[in-house]
């Protein structure tokens with residue numbers, strides 16, 4: 001009976017714990033509409049959290065497009081590209097923001113042969129180690145655009161159709177919130193927040209997403 005009582009007491013104390021909070025972020029586009037597919041990262045100022053474990057992912061080249069167009073992966077993950085089209089593609093991965101002169105060291109070039117009937121689709125892979133966005137393109141088809149967002153934070157999510165994300169179990173206290181979107185022209189300024197039990201944040205950005213084909 002005593003043990004049961006103790007359990008009950010624990011259950012009462014834990015949910016609204018002072019150790020972790022829920023961060024709810026809403027991201028709006030320049031026109032005030034919800035911005036979908038924005039990558040939101042929360043970085044608590046306290047001791048560095050363990051990075052999420054690398055997870056292998058596959059990005060297809062299909063119908064002259066990268067599918068999915070946006071992939072979020074932990075740093076150190078292996079990203080495999082497969083070409084399902086019958087013609088050749090390239091994969092050009094560029095990091096940093098060339099418009100702001102912040103090219104980073106990591107980048108890659110892959111050459112993908114066209115798929116041959118009855119054979120496995122051509123595949124090639126890279127390991128992405130550096131946190132941040134990698135823009136994907138193809139030298140042969142300028143309309144092919146995609147992105148990989150590499151993260152070393154366990155608190156990362158992409159906005160839904162309402163422009164919202166919810167991250168739970170974020171340590172209480174000071175934290176930095178960053179927003180990145182594949183169609184952004186300049187970096188959105190990071191925000192400093194204080195995480196309490198439920199912390200709503202709204203970003204009004206100058207980003208205007210392109211219409212998807």
Ligand SMILES: [Cu+2]
Pocket residue numbers: 088089090138139140141144
């Ligand atoms: Cu191509």
